[in-house]
Amino acid sequence: MTALPQLISLLHLASPALPIGGFSYSQGLEAAIDCGLVNDAATAERWICDNLAHVQAQCEAPVWLLLHRAWREQDHASVRRWNDWFHATRETSELRLETEQMGWSLAKLIAQMGWGDDTLQGLLRDMSPVCLPTAFSAACAALQIDARDGLAAYAFNWAENQVAAAIKAVPLGQVAGQRILRGLHGVVLEVVDEAVRRANADPPQLSTFSPMLGLLSARHETQYSRLFRS
Incomplete structure (x- = not known):
């Protein structure tokens, strides 16, 4: 069981109030809405669930664990190697800029909050770019948060941002969004186990095969009307 101080730290890291800009990205969801692939609560839930199970679980989540280790x-x-490897797997300029901006913002926050020792903070400062999984796993390691717990929070935070994007862009009601989130609890646990x-x-068994996400992300870069940066 996670100790109470680590639990509070984990809630802090996973909070939507963390000032790293997650609210401004949809990771292809907005393009899926524009193309008609997502148009109601059921299709939004399927989109988020599929991305968790078939994209996050096969690449980003296991890389997060390797970085935490x-x-x-x-x-x-190994921190540098996996950070660079993950950055190279981002297929579009939007996806690269997203992980770079959020990773840089979290790395800066880690330094400002004094999380971790000088070596950890110095490595984050020296890496360019710093990807989001690298910075988030560094924060968890600095705060002595267990790898599985930290990854569960990371995956749920991703899902929460996706639901928030769907509420704005589909659009959906708040209750529909909460129902989707509740339905994803078990999926997040499965993602952790698979990762x-x-x-x-x-x-490590890593797969970056997600052609639909790559195509939609590329399409979003020239989409006429949009709310989100990815």
Whole structure:
């Protein structure tokens, strides 16, 4: 069981109030709405669930765990390697800018809050760019948050941002959004289990195959009317 101080720290990190700009991104959801793939609560839930199960679980989540392990073991070469690897997998300029901006904002916050030692803060400062999974896993390692707990918060925070984007852009009502979030509780747990399996494989089992997301993200870059930056 997570100790109370770590639980409070985790709630702090996963809060939508964390000033890293997550509210301004939809990660392709807005383009899916524009194309008619998402048009109501049911299709929004399916979109978010599919992205969690087939995109997050196969790449970003296991990479997050590998980064957390590297931070905890002070394996700075692996931190840099997985950060650069993840950045290279971002298929469009929007997706790259998103992880760069949010990672930079969180890295800056880590320094301002005094989380972690000088070595951790110095490595975050020296890396350019710093991807969001790198910065979030660093914060969890600095605050002594368990890897599974930290990843669950990371995945749920992603889902929460997606639901907030759907509420604005579909649009959906607040109750519909909460029903979607409640339905994703079990999916988040499955994502964590799958990510642990993939991260612990030798070599790690990572897949970046998500052609629809890449196409929609590229389409969004020239979309005529939009609310979000991705």
